[in-house]
Structures are given as C-alpha cells and as structure tokens.
Amino acid sequence: MKNKVYLVCLLFCLGSLNGIAQSFEKTNLGVKSIINSNVVEIQFYTPEIVRVIKYPAGKSFEKKSLSVVKIAEATKFISNKQGENLSLKSKSIEVVLNLTDGNVSFKTLDSKSLLNEKKAGAVFTDFNDAGAKTYSISQSFVLDKKELIYGLGILQNGKMSQRNQKVHMVQNNTWDFVTFFQSDKGYGLFWDNYSPTDFSDDPEETSFKSEVGDGIDYYFMSGGNADGVISKMRDLTGQVPMFPKWTFGFWQSRERYKSQNETVEVVKKYRDLGVPLDGIIQDWQYWGDNYHWNGMNFLNPEFPKPQQMIDDIHNLNAHLLISIWSSFGPKTNQFQELKDKNMLMDFQTWPQSAKDVWPPDMNFPSGVQVYDAYNPEARDIYWKYLNKGLFFFGIDGWWMDSTEPDHLDIKPKDFDNKTFFGSFRKVRNAYPLMTVGGVYDHQREVSSDKRVFILTRSAFAGQQRYGSNTWSGDVNSTWEMLRNQIPAGLNFSLCGIPYWNSDIGGFFAGAYNQNWNGGSGAKNPAYQELYLRWLQFGAFTPMMRSHGTDVPREIYQFGKKGEPIYDAIEKTINLRYALLPYIYSNAWKITNGQSSMMRALVMDFDDDKVKDMNNEYLFGQSILVAPIIHAQYTPEIIVKTNEDTGWNKNQTSDKPKTLTVDFSQKKSKKVYLPAGIEWYDFWTNKKYKGGQEINYETTINEIPFFVKAGSIIPWGPKVQYADEKKWDNLEIRVYEGADGEFTLYEDEGDNYNYEKGKYATITFKWNDLKKTLTISEQKGSFSGIIKERQFKVVKASSNTGISDIASEKIDKLISYSGNEISIKL
Incomplete structure (x- = not known):
C-alpha cells in the first residue's frame, strides 16, 4: 500500500x-x-x-x-x-x-x-x-x-x-x-x-x-x-444454449384459437393433409377473461380438459407453446400475492379494458398490472404459479408476450414506479432480460429433460443466454414491413443474439379481409402473394412461425392441393424440413462456435457492395437468400397502426371485392451475388461468378437462393415432423468450385445431456483439386446414436438441376459405420 x-x-x-x-x-x-x-x-x-x-x-x-x-x-x-x-x-x-x-x-x-x-x-x-x-x-x-x-x-x-x-x-x-x-x-x-x-x-x-x-x-x-x-x-x-430440434420445424399460430377442440383440430388437419408441422401455439384467453388476465390456468370453459388437449397434441407428434404475459389481472392469485408484497407497477398496460373490444372501453378498466420482474422474489412467485398451473401438464415451451412490457398512455410519473433496483426509469430497457431470464433459470432448476424454449416479443443485451427466440412484434401486413424484417433480423443477430423471427404474413391483416372473391382475406390474391413471399422468407429464419390476426393462416385456408398458392406453401414447408440437418448443425455452431444463423453479407464477404445491403443475407454460411420483397402480381396495400402499441383494427372494409390474378406467370428479380466466390442457383444448378448483379427469373412457388461453391449440405428425408425419421439415409450435396467443410451435429434432441458431452459429429471435407470427399470418423456418442447408415452423395455439377426434396441422380452411395472414408467424385 x-x-x-x-x-x-x-x-x-x-x-x-x-x-x-x-x-x-x-x-x-x-x-x-x-x-x-x-x-x-x-x-x-x-x-x-x-x-x-x-x-x-x-x-x-x-x-x-x-x-x-x-x-x-x-x-x-x-x-x-x-x-x-x-x-x-x-x-x-x-x-x-x-x-x-x-x-x-x-x-x-x-x-x-x-x-x-x-x-x-x-x-x-x-x-x-x-x-x-x-x-x-x-x-x-x-x-x-x-x-x-x-x-x-x-x-x-x-x-x-x-x-x-x-x-x-x-x-x-x-x-x-x-x-x-x-x-x-x-x-x-x-x-x-x-x-x-x-x-x-x-x-x-x-x-x-x-x-x-x-x-x-x-x-x-x-x-x-x-x-x-x-x-x-x-x-x-452469456453463451447460447441449444434449442430443441423440434423448434426448427414449422409452427402454426393464430390470434387466437378459441377452444381446445379448435387447437387440436388444426394439428389433425395438417396430419390429414400430410403437410409437415411441429408445433401449435395457444394464444391468450384460455384463462377466461381480462380480470383473470394471465392466470396461468385453464379457466375458460372452452378448455375443459387441458391435459387431454396436451396429450392429444403430443400423440399427434406435435408440440405446444402457450401464451403467458408479464402482467396479471386483479382476480388472479398472482396479482393478490404480488400486490401484498408491493411487487406490482402502476401504469397502463394491455389490456386496458375488461371487455375484449377495440378501442378499449375505459368505463370498464381491467386493472391489469405489470409485475416487478427485477425482484428475484417476484420471479419466484411468477414461476411458482407457472409451474403448478401449466408446466406440470407437460407444455413444451412458453410464448412470453409483451415482455417489453406494454406501456400505454405513457405519463412521466409512470417511470417513478419503484422496482427492486430503484425507479422503473433506471432499469426500463432491461425488463425483457429479467422476466425471460426468470422463467429460464427456474425451469433449468427443476428439469434437465426438457430444453427451455421461450418465444418472446422483446429482448435486451445478454438475452441469448436464456433459451429465447425473439420475434419482431405486431408488425403490419405490408410489403414495406416485410422489407424491413430482413435488416431488423440481421442487425439483431449482429448484437450477438442469434435467434429471431417475425409473424409470417404480418400481424395486422384486416385490410385484406372482407369479402374478397367471396371469402376471407386468405382468398384475397393480394394477401396470398404477400403471405407466400413472407413464408418463403420465413423458411430461412431461425424459427418458421405463421401467426397474425384478422386473416387465418393455416394452409387449408388458402385453397387446396393442386392450386398454386396451396402448392407453393406446401413446397416451402417441405423445403424447410429438408434443410433440418443443415439448420440443426448450424444451431450447434452457434452454441459451440459463436456463429450466427442469419448472417449479414458483410460478415462473410470483402465486397464493398454488400456492406450496406439490406435485402439479401446468408442462412448459415452456405446459402445466399434473396427474398422477393416487392409485389409482382398484385398491388401493394398500405396499412398503418400505432407503432408503439400496435392494435389498430380500423383497416377493414365491408365492401365485396374481386381481384383476378394469374399466378402462373413468370416474373423477374435482380439479385446481387457477392464477389470472391462462385454461386450455384439452387433450383437449376446453373453456376454464376460472384461480383455481379443478375436478372433472375422467378415463379410464385420459388424464391431465388444460391449455394456457395465449396459448400457441403446435408439434405433430410421427407417427414411430417422433425423427429419422424432418423438421419440414417441422408443426401450429401457437394457444390464444386472451392474446398469445403461441413460438420453434421446430432444429439438426443430435447435435453441438456449435450452439456455433458453426449452428442456426436461427423465432418465432411471436400478437396476441390483432387475431387475427393472425406467423411471423418464419427466423434462422440449419445443414447440413440446411429451406428450404421448410408449417405447418398450428389455432386451438384453432375445434375442439370436438383429438386427441392430429393435428387434423381446419386453419384455415390456410401455405407458408413463411423469410420473415416474417402471417395473420389
């Protein structure tokens, strides 16, 4: 000293x-x-x-x-x-x-x-x-x-x-x-x-x-x-935990399914149609009314047998997320216990009225209040009710809505509310981190058999450590909003938080809804085009989740098999499932290798033209995605809502409307291919030199995406849900033109045994000069590991085109039992 x-x-x-x-x-x-x-x-x-x-x-x-x-x-x-x-x-x-x-x-x-x-x-x-x-x-x-x-x-x-x-x-x-x-x-x-x-x-x-x-x-x-x-x-x-494999499948949702029968029937309908689905989401009001807001219990008489509902969904090999909020109605036990301990904050939040009407009828205030998520005891109370009211049923994950939280009719004194850390003003922006973290930490304490999965509407720095996927909120159903989602997701990923998604089709779709072509908005060609292009973009985001209000989003609402929009939706969902081995392996690269799934082009290319590019990106490190984000067949419709609160339903019209569109026409889109590498058109295998803009021919059922030369992509089997088939017969697609490497990751799918080393990897290496593919020795082990399998190796350049599900031509069929093997193509 x-x-x-x-x-x-x-x-x-x-x-x-x-x-x-x-x-x-x-x-x-x-x-x-x-x-x-x-x-x-x-x-x-x-x-x-x-x-x-x-x-x-x-x-x-x-x-x-x-x-x-x-x-x-x-x-x-x-x-x-x-x-x-x-x-x-x-x-x-x-x-x-x-x-x-x-x-x-x-x-x-x-x-x-x-x-x-x-x-x-x-x-x-x-x-x-x-x-x-x-x-x-x-x-x-x-x-x-x-x-x-x-x-x-x-x-x-x-x-x-x-x-x-x-x-x-x-x-x-x-x-x-x-x-x-x-x-x-x-x-x-x-x-x-x-x-x-x-x-x-x-x-x-x-x-x-x-x-x-x-x-x-x-x-x-x-x-x-x-x-x-x-x-x-x-x-x-904080580091990023692994999500369950099933979270990377397709998710169907709506604001809202109003009974347990309706919820289960949606899953049954997908199974009957043979369209893949891994999850359904139950939105609000299963608790009954706004005085019981977020009661974390099935008080609504339309949900009389919740255990049967959940069992039915599980028996259909699907999973359930359920809506929970950061606020409570005055007639809930949570509200009373938190109020007695001064753990509620007094400001206007959603829903303001006890009536489910818009605009809110303030003659009947709901009395709903946000809880002090900064307080560890309050988070304990939150989990106590969540655990005994919902988790014990076997619900698979949480849709944590309004985690920002909703703050309506803002007054300066609202920020004077006392929290565990001082004024609400002092800690305002960290609220989502606290409330999401509380659920993650508590679930980890009680169970290692089920990975925590949280879908949430808000985030702050560090939230990647809490098993959460953030969606971009109640965005409008417009082309402009679709365009905004690409840089929104990329910039969020560049903050170190890799899991992001948006409401496929946009949330507020009322402008498309009334009496179009004799049906709902799902029959309106203007909405069909927007929804489909949003879905095609959503297939290349970390969570593929269809959701919104006003217009129902299930595939069968848009038509039937053999019709262009239905077929294009089905094709896109099947494409997502074929990519699951690639996606899940990239999830491991996030957890184990600090990678990101949605990658701004500036991350991977020394090319000045991509440094400020907001309409293309890499999905993983091999696939270049160029979503179609302008209407090609129909006029663009403008929808306006309150950006802070959402919830402006004044965009509907009762006048019958018709619109005839020929979705069979071919269109075009300009696509820039980053410099320094060659690119393969996924649909045709046509090869392009990087550093140029091309005029790309498009159709309603395909968007432009390209595979980087030197890529190795595992292609999954046709399935109805993520775990239906083992990966014992994968197609391995090799794209010539540069050396390449890809590591296939496998584990038990939905527990934390991977943290104890219970997982396995197989690394594929392509030597472009020697035209040799080396498959490494399988490393690691876990319960259910595949010991004998086949790989169908396809060299992209040897085909005039590769279909979206399986290739017609196989260059090599390899029996693999875990030992290193090299083949010349």
Missing part, C-alpha cells in the same frame, strides 16, 4: 500540464485517475475486452450489471506514459487515456485507430430520479466518415447500417433495443445502461445519452471481424 501511495504522489508531483495534475493509480484490472473532476477507470476484462467507467469525483460508483455475466480475467498489459497520454497495451489492443482531458481511444497494436472518444464527450447532468439524486449521462465518440455500424437491436427502419440517424431507445411492441453496435472496422461497443437512451449519429459525433446513470459505463471489444465481435459480446453477456 505504501508503494502504491508513493507512486501516485510521485506522478502527481512530477506531471502537470496547464495546471491539471496528470496522476493515475494502477488497479488490479487497469488504471484509475481523477481528471477534470471526474474519475476515469479503465479495466481489462480480457486482452480484447475493455471496460471504461467515468463518474464525478467524490461520488461512488458500484454497479452489478444486469447484462454482463463475465468475471474480469487477470490480463497482462504494459503501461507507458508519454506526455499527457497514458498507453495501456494488452496482447491484442492498445488503450490510450489522455490524462489532461480524460478522453479514451482504442487502437490496434500497430497503432491503427479503432475508436476515439470525442473531446469533452463525457457529460454529467444533475437529475432527480424519483427522489434519488443522480445524473443524466452521455458519451460521444468520433467515427470515421465512411465507417459503417450495425446492431442496436430490432429496428423497423429498413436500414442495414445504422449511421446518420437518431433513435430514442425505449422498448416497445415492434422495436427491441440493444444498446450495442459493431463496426465494419472489427470492434464493438456495449453501452451498459438500461434507462431510456438516445442513440445519435451524424458526421460530427456518435453518442449514447441515457436519462439515468450514476456513471458512464461501457465496454469496448476488439474482434477483428463480425464473428469475432459477436464472440466477445457473448463471452461478456
């Missing part, structure tokens, strides 16, 4: 510039200094991750992060003071602290600038937060003029790069905010604050400004590329 004091005093006495002392103190993790009346602390969490803390001198700053779970590692660094600058070098990056003005900058080890704070960029403004004296805080940075940044969460702005805009970040129905961005220079920045925050970027500065904060607290991470940054973000905020 004496030596430390001596060092500080020595530096204080020796260093001075313009009357400002240039002193610093070494800490266990980095350095600490008082500069211009502010404490500045730099902490190395790893050689690549650095935490920066700033707060007014004389105050204290103690914070347990809600997002960050990593404990800082002991990291070696070299410090060197030259003039007013203090340089701290780890083995990976250099951090420079200006001891005169307190600015921090980040560089590569060869002194290339990564990110600089703006001079005088840290601002603390006194703020009274519901009686607590604190600050509003902001920090500004200076980015390169041509630098592109990605992330910030799910944003419905249609933008890929998030430069040159202002975003007010308060969680709502269709915008899920994550205070994180990453740069095409290979670094990321996480602003660790949960209060309402303004992100702003213009040519002069890039800043985060938050309403409440005892100090500035952010993490800089150097990853070298997008995957590297994502790996650092997950190292900091």
Whole structure:
C-alpha cells in the first residue's frame, strides 16, 4: 500500500500540464485517475475486452450489471506514459487515456485507430430520479466518415447500417433495443445502461445519452471481424444454449384459437393433409377473461380438459407453446400475492379494458398490472404459479408476450414506479432480460429433460443466454414491413443474439379481409402473394412461425392441393424440413462456435457492395437468400397502426371485392451475388461468378437462393415432423468450385445431456483439386446414436438441376459405420 501511495504522489508531483495534475493509480484490472473532476477507470476484462467507467469525483460508483455475466480475467498489459497520454497495451489492443482531458481511444497494436472518444464527450447532468439524486449521462465518440455500424437491436427502419440517424431507445411492441453496435472496422461497443437512451449519429459525433446513470459505463471489444465481435459480446453477456430440434420445424399460430377442440383440430388437419408441422401455439384467453388476465390456468370453459388437449397434441407428434404475459389481472392469485408484497407497477398496460373490444372501453378498466420482474422474489412467485398451473401438464415451451412490457398512455410519473433496483426509469430497457431470464433459470432448476424454449416479443443485451427466440412484434401486413424484417433480423443477430423471427404474413391483416372473391382475406390474391413471399422468407429464419390476426393462416385456408398458392406453401414447408440437418448443425455452431444463423453479407464477404445491403443475407454460411420483397402480381396495400402499441383494427372494409390474378406467370428479380466466390442457383444448378448483379427469373412457388461453391449440405428425408425419421439415409450435396467443410451435429434432441458431452459429429471435407470427399470418423456418442447408415452423395455439377426434396441422380452411395472414408467424385 505504501508503494502504491508513493507512486501516485510521485506522478502527481512530477506531471502537470496547464495546471491539471496528470496522476493515475494502477488497479488490479487497469488504471484509475481523477481528471477534470471526474474519475476515469479503465479495466481489462480480457486482452480484447475493455471496460471504461467515468463518474464525478467524490461520488461512488458500484454497479452489478444486469447484462454482463463475465468475471474480469487477470490480463497482462504494459503501461507507458508519454506526455499527457497514458498507453495501456494488452496482447491484442492498445488503450490510450489522455490524462489532461480524460478522453479514451482504442487502437490496434500497430497503432491503427479503432475508436476515439470525442473531446469533452463525457457529460454529467444533475437529475432527480424519483427522489434519488443522480445524473443524466452521455458519451460521444468520433467515427470515421465512411465507417459503417450495425446492431442496436430490432429496428423497423429498413436500414442495414445504422449511421446518420437518431433513435430514442425505449422498448416497445415492434422495436427491441440493444444498446450495442459493431463496426465494419472489427470492434464493438456495449453501452451498459438500461434507462431510456438516445442513440445519435451524424458526421460530427456518435453518442449514447441515457436519462439515468450514476456513471458512464461501457465496454469496448476488439474482434477483428463480425464473428469475432459477436464472440466477445457473448463471452461478456452469456453463451447460447441449444434449442430443441423440434423448434426448427414449422409452427402454426393464430390470434387466437378459441377452444381446445379448435387447437387440436388444426394439428389433425395438417396430419390429414400430410403437410409437415411441429408445433401449435395457444394464444391468450384460455384463462377466461381480462380480470383473470394471465392466470396461468385453464379457466375458460372452452378448455375443459387441458391435459387431454396436451396429450392429444403430443400423440399427434406435435408440440405446444402457450401464451403467458408479464402482467396479471386483479382476480388472479398472482396479482393478490404480488400486490401484498408491493411487487406490482402502476401504469397502463394491455389490456386496458375488461371487455375484449377495440378501442378499449375505459368505463370498464381491467386493472391489469405489470409485475416487478427485477425482484428475484417476484420471479419466484411468477414461476411458482407457472409451474403448478401449466408446466406440470407437460407444455413444451412458453410464448412470453409483451415482455417489453406494454406501456400505454405513457405519463412521466409512470417511470417513478419503484422496482427492486430503484425507479422503473433506471432499469426500463432491461425488463425483457429479467422476466425471460426468470422463467429460464427456474425451469433449468427443476428439469434437465426438457430444453427451455421461450418465444418472446422483446429482448435486451445478454438475452441469448436464456433459451429465447425473439420475434419482431405486431408488425403490419405490408410489403414495406416485410422489407424491413430482413435488416431488423440481421442487425439483431449482429448484437450477438442469434435467434429471431417475425409473424409470417404480418400481424395486422384486416385490410385484406372482407369479402374478397367471396371469402376471407386468405382468398384475397393480394394477401396470398404477400403471405407466400413472407413464408418463403420465413423458411430461412431461425424459427418458421405463421401467426397474425384478422386473416387465418393455416394452409387449408388458402385453397387446396393442386392450386398454386396451396402448392407453393406446401413446397416451402417441405423445403424447410429438408434443410433440418443443415439448420440443426448450424444451431450447434452457434452454441459451440459463436456463429450466427442469419448472417449479414458483410460478415462473410470483402465486397464493398454488400456492406450496406439490406435485402439479401446468408442462412448459415452456405446459402445466399434473396427474398422477393416487392409485389409482382398484385398491388401493394398500405396499412398503418400505432407503432408503439400496435392494435389498430380500423383497416377493414365491408365492401365485396374481386381481384383476378394469374399466378402462373413468370416474373423477374435482380439479385446481387457477392464477389470472391462462385454461386450455384439452387433450383437449376446453373453456376454464376460472384461480383455481379443478375436478372433472375422467378415463379410464385420459388424464391431465388444460391449455394456457395465449396459448400457441403446435408439434405433430410421427407417427414411430417422433425423427429419422424432418423438421419440414417441422408443426401450429401457437394457444390464444386472451392474446398469445403461441413460438420453434421446430432444429439438426443430435447435435453441438456449435450452439456455433458453426449452428442456426436461427423465432418465432411471436400478437396476441390483432387475431387475427393472425406467423411471423418464419427466423434462422440449419445443414447440413440446411429451406428450404421448410408449417405447418398450428389455432386451438384453432375445434375442439370436438383429438386427441392430429393435428387434423381446419386453419384455415390456410401455405407458408413463411423469410420473415416474417402471417395473420389
């Protein structure tokens, strides 16, 4: 201690510039200094991750992060003071602290600038937060003029790069905010604050400004590329568990199935039609009425035998998700217990009225209130009722709706609500992280036999660790909204949260619904085209889930077999199931290898033309998807709703309408193929050189997608559900033109034994020069492992075309018993 004091005093006495002392103190993790009346602390969490803390001198700053779970590692660094600058070098990056003005900058080890704070960029403004004296805080940075940044969460702005805009970040129905961005220079920045925050970027500065904060607290991470940054973000905020295999099949939903008979009959109908289906979702009101909102019990007389309903669904080899919320009606036991413990928040939330009417009839207020999910005891109470009311029936997963949560008719005093961590204002944006995490943690404590699966409407940094797939909220049924979903999902994935989906067909479809061609909106060609194109996009997202209101979405609503729309829907669902071995193996790459399933093209291609591309992406690392996102056969319909709350049903019309469309016509779409590689048209096997835009002929039942040369894709059997058939007779498709590698992953499908090493992998390697495919020795073991199987090897270039389900020509039929084998094609 004496030596430390001596060092500080020595530096204080020796260093001075313009009357400002240039002193610093070494800490266990980095350095600490008082500069211009502010404490500045730099902490190395790893050689690549650095935490920066700033707060007014004389105050204290103690914070347990809600997002960050990593404990800082002991990291070696070299410090060197030259003039007013203090340089701290780890083995990976250099951090420079200006001891005169307190600015921090980040560089590569060869002194290339990564990110600089703006001079005088840290601002603390006194703020009274519901009686607590604190600050509003902001920090500004200076980015390169041509630098592109990605992330910030799910944003419905249609933008890929998030430069040159202002975003007010308060969680709502269709915008899920994550205070994180990453740069095409290979670094990321996480602003660790949960209060309402303004992100702003213009040519002069890039800043985060938050309403409440005892100090500035952010993490800089150097990853070298997008995957590297994502790996650092997950190292900091949590890793991604495996989802059950069945979650990657097709899911049918609607707002809402009104009886247990209706729910079960949908599954039976799919089975009768021979159309694949893995899950059905039961939406709200199975609890009866709004006074019993989210009662977590089957109080509705239309659900008299819930165990029989669930057993019936399971006997049909399907799974059930059920709607649960973050709020409770006043006649529920949960409400009373939480109220007695002061664990409810008083602001307007959905539903506002006790009547199921729109607009809400406020003569009959529902009294529904949001619970304090920040409170660990409140989360215990939530799970207690969820466990005894629903989980014990054998329900397979949770549809956690309104996890942002819904906050309607917002008043400033609403944010004064007290939570376990202080005001609601202080922790507002982390609400979804808390409520979703509470369910995940509790289910993990009581069961390892069933993987947690949560479908949720909101997210915050770190939520990837909680077995959740976030959907983009109650979006409109419009082409513009479909276009917005691609960059929304990609930017969310670039925040390190890989599982995302959207309501296939859009949620609000009332504009299409009334008396079209003598039927509902499902018979309206304008909606048929939009729904089908959305479904074709949805087949290449982490969860393929059809859902919405106003227009029913089941395949049989759109026609019958032999009709173009029905056949195209069926073809798309079958395509999804054929890709399951590829998808599930890519899920393992997420859990085990820090990968992402939806990949912005900037992640994989050094091509300036794709850096800001918002209409194409990779699904896994082999398949280029170019969804059709403009109407080709029908006019585009504009639908407007309240972006914050959704729920505006004034888009219907009672006038009969007709529209005749010839869906057999061929159309065209421009597709850009990234440079540096050759591409195969999936449907024809025609090969294209990358770095060019092509005019691609399209049909109603196919969208353009391409396979990268050097890819190896396992092709699954035709099935009715994910686990119907073992993968003992897979087709292995090899796309020539470059060396390639793919690892097939298999496990028990729906438990956590993989965490104990109970899984197996088979790696396929293609040597393009030698035209040799090597199948490795099978590694690992688990209960039910396939010991004898066949692989049907198909070389793409040897066919004029490969069908969507199975190839007509097989180049090699290989019997495989787990030992390495090489074949020449």
